[in-house]
Amino acid sequence: MLVFKSSIIFSQVEPPIVIAEGNQIYCPQTEQNIVTYFNIIDSSSNSTEAFYIQISTGYVLGEDQLILTGDHPNISSSWDATQAKLSMIPSPGNDSINYNDLINAVNNVMFFSNNINVVAKTFSLTIGEANFLNGHYYEFIPSPSITWTVAEIISETMTYYGLQGYLATITSAAEAQICGELTTGTGWIGANDAEVEGVWKWVTGPEEGMIFWNGNENGSAPPGVYSNWNTGEPNNVNNEDYAHITDESVGLPGSWNDLPNTTNNQSPQYTATGFVVEYGGMDGDPELNISASTTLRPPEILSTTPANGCENQIITLEATSNTSEIIWFDDQFAGNQLHIGNTYNVEITNDTTYWVLASENNCSNGLRFPINANLTPDIPTVFNQIEDICEGSSVTLPIISNNDISGTWNPEFDPYNTTTYTFTPDDGQCASAAEMTITIQALITPVFNQIEDICFGETPPNLPLISNNGIEGTWSPSIVDNTQTSNYIFSPNEDNCIQNVTMTISVNDLITPTFNIDDICIGQIIETLPEVSNEGISGAWSPSINNLITTTYLFTPDIDQCANSVTETIEVNSFNNLEVSVENISDAFDTNQIIEIIVSGGSGNYAYQLDDGLWQDSPVFQNVVGCNEHLIRVKDYDGCSNEPEKAFTILDYPKFFTPNGDGFNDFWNIKCLDNQTAIISIFSREGKLLRRLKTTSPGWNGTYNGKILPNSDYWFTVEYTDEVGNKREFSSHFSLRR
Template identity: 40%
Template sequence: MKIKNITKIFVLFLLLIGPSTKAQTSNVAPILTATGNQIYCPGTSMKIVTNMTIVDPDDLGVTAIYIQISSGYVSGEDILTLTGSHPTINSSWDSNTGKLTLIGLFSQPTYAELEAAIEDVEYFSNATNPSGVRTFSISIGQANYLPSNGHYYQYIPNIGITWSDARVAATTNFYYGIQGYLATITAADEAQIAGEQSEGAGWIGGSDEQQEGVWRWMTGPEAGTAFAFTFWNTGEPNSSGDEDYTHITAPGVGIPGSWNDISNTGATSGFYQPKGYIVEYGGMPGDPIIQISTSTTITIPSIISTTAAEICNPGVVTLGATANVPVINWYTSATGGTPIATGTTFTTPFLNSTTTYFADASPIGCTSNIRTAVTASVNTTPILTTDTNVSICENTGTTLNASTSSGVINWYSSLTSITPLVTGTSFTTPALTQNTTYYIEGNNNGCLSIGRIAINVQVISKPIVVDENLSLCENETLTLNAGINNVSYLWSTSETTNTITIASPGIYSVLVTDLTPQGCSSTKTFTVTQNDLPVIDDVLINGTTATIIVSTSGDYEYSIDGVSFQTSNVFTVSDGGIYNAIVRGKNNCGFDFKEFAVITIPNFFTPNGDGFNDNWTIKGLIYYPKAKVSIFNRYGKLIKQLNAIDNNWDGTLNNQLLPSDDYWFTFKKDENTPEIKGHFSLKR
């Protein structure tokens, strides 16, 4: 029950209870108690308390009460307003600090008048969709009160004061017996109320003077503790030069309420000139317990998360939702109507189809609330249709098709495989060489078809063919045979018979197709080269070596006796004489021949009358009528001349036997060939 002063006594000379430069000991601080943590209906105004009590044993009133949105404040959207009739009290709203001041109009109001006024203070948000929690601190004294930690924050203006002096000066300030210190910021709501919602920008208690780049709190209960808060600051500190001390940035510089590092003295003017310092009260050992502040909260209800649910085929499902308030209401429509259930879960009635319900955390009757849709999905079991037996030719692929009554189709390589090959109504296989089975399964949002369906792909062998390399004799024909029966034929010459006759070389092919419904085909290729009829151009004689030269190209065999043939065109002839050079094509592709003569010059002779080697004879010389041979002794004297008619020497000169010795000769076959020189031995 709130305590009201029966007699309203206005004490005009009572000063505002607040901070001083010395500990207060003579006056008993009042005790403030507020109730009324509530849930807000967006678009409406709401009293911030349901009951307010101020108990003070030695005072009947106070000059002013300060009500501040100490956490969650959104400047430009949140507003506090004094409503009702309060003739002794004037109200003043500061949108920069989020603070409403209730102050005596002509004299000091009584606690009873202040209690009534506080109970008529209303909160309103002009945001379309406000969110979060607003905490309202109600305090005697101008210092900002933060309910989350029970500390007070006060801005002391002092243009040009250094950080060092501010650190000392802060300790000389007391707030209802609590000694102050340069503020230390350890949480986001503290940064907002001490920085952004402060009445001015000034020094706070951080420094990296001990170690460059390592920022520590140098004051208060956090003294010596390192800090770095990304939620509070961006881009600072830059740790340049002697900028070793923390200062709340001036309005319009950087993030509102953030801090910057500047030197101990700061600038002499402008944004970076120190304008004062921020004192924090509370948290130090031995601080007195005071209750000059109290707080309430208004929570703007919102659904934090929802849990949809699915079932296969008609049935019942349970939906879920969480909110930042205790009560969640469930509706069947996005607007209007009455709740069908209350709680963090809702079990639907029997559903035959997918149905959407709506969760709302706002008080019943709040027309501006936004409901959150939560869907109960009723999925049917897929029914699959497909051809379970498919035949294809080997080394080819095919596209398998299937349809489903609902959902999607997953294709698998086995009954138990987890990862599908593809998802869709079709699947193109790779080229297959053996019978293969694939499996399909329907999935409609988690509802699976009854068992996987096997699709058997039968692989039919193609006709077996073997390519051929063939030779065609010049001026003759050749028959090409597909080499397989009971199939259809399509030649590259457009003929459709088993065999064709060709008369020219080239590459020919035939597509043979079996008579099965699949019509599997294979292609046989014939590479036909032509063997030209051989034509002997010449026979080159080099000593005892004869080389047959042909002017045509082909696969030929060679002979000089008509009996023995070889693939080489080079022969060794031991005896001079007339020979026939014969060239014939393999596979009986024609022939040609040419007569040639071979001359052999002996290395010695033995004219001793025994009937062996009695004459030095150049064999084959008789076939060269223009040939001329001259014989000389070692001194160059002409001994004998030979020709095609007189083609041997008996070792005499003028019927006289010449001695055993080496003799020399020159040989010239005709006027167009070079002269050959050599020597031989006469042995007796």
């Protein structure tokens, strides 16, 4: 956005601010708005006396035009093709243009060029009548026959919205064009060589003292410095020291010539008609925003990239532009639209020229540029034919042909079926596809009868050298190993798609039969020895069974069982008579009654049983219940013997009784002493004798002198004879519970 500020000398304190936006791509040969946004900001007024829009750069007379479109009853417009300027003034009956009307009008100003190859245009929009370019303003002041020196003085007295005036100094082609469009005849500009002949300087404005040309018509400009002399100028005819813009009838439009200070004696085309004043760039100039600029740029193809390609393959064409779109066509002027984008992927069958157009907003006008897509002819792909192969054999298809074409084969190689394969060259080689048929010959399999399993160490069989179907060959290894299971490979003598075969001959390990046969007692009846081992091996025993002496017997397996012969020795044991006794190894009436069984007459390796319980190896039993009859049994693990039994009883006494008359446990006595006359004395806790009784009696009923005694602990003493006849005495206590 460009913002310019100016001051109109006689009518406003603060100049208005003109704001214009627009940097667009032009659609050739169409009418197109020159602004995308326009506004005027003015704090002291709501109107202006005039408004001007000039094509300040790129103007081509006869091609370009500014047009006010739409209905604007309060504005009159006129187009000056010479100055490339559209003027807008109040319509008859109005003194000024209201800003709202002006804004609406500027938004409806269109640019049109009849040239399809249009160049970039810059538009200057300003409140003042002076032409605007790059922050400077230019106007032509008519003054027939005015001298250069007077024109210099007058121009330096002029101002434009506070900007200091001076004879124009032209330092660019754009400046030369805009100044040339202002003058219809000879117009002075701010350069001379009056100080030193042939040294041309700008002597006015910010460029004062700047040399821009050295010499006459054959001279030159300093490097990088602009000049615009007409053909054959400057020629210094009659001491011509002052520069002017050439009359359009005698030179290139806007070009320069040298003339003397006074021109009233010259021919009309060399007589001064006025001078060009430039404003801007001087020290002390105010900053103005009374003007703004916009641009329309032509759509341009910036680059194109052609491509070569193979038949029936995709190639990529490329183009770049200054627009958002590139449209592809099949013809330079008409034809079909093919694609939109910077790249175009296409499959070609012959050399083809495509045309691209730089486009903005779907514009289809403009120059189309060619891009060539050239077809490279395919070359044949050559391979050596692969010979027939045997079924199951591996073959690698070559991925590079005899003439160096790389590619891939399809389908994948099939080692079992005759197949035609297609070779597809990699992209970019321009080579033709190729085919190859590979014939698969079926394999012949030698047939043999399977050799049965053999036993370890057995005489090995011979391997046959001719198969059942007549194929001769050799085996590896050639001799059967009778010590281990092995694989044997038969290789045919001829390689005519006859495959090797493998035969596995199993060697079974010899089984050692086992039997569960116990030793026997002398004279024990044995019917027969087992004819089948634990492993299922059948066979026969020798010699016959003898139950009187220890004998070793030989078991001979039946044939074809891969088993060893074994011997079994059956021990014949003599008969032993066991004697058993029971010893109580705890004290009488002890809480834990422990007994030990004593055995004699056997091997010493015994098993013991108490009261039909579990057999155990230990002769000691604990916690034996007293006052009950128990039965002990013994058997000999290792010998032939009887199994003796022994009954016994352990002394014990009741720990409590309940004399409540219910018929259960109403009397207290030591029952296991009822086989002798033992004396029991019962005492209170204080030691008072309460009762004296024999163990042969029913027992004590818990009374004293006919009185029922209370629940309590009572003490007793028993006098008895032990099992060896010794007198014994035992004291303890029990509980009475009612």
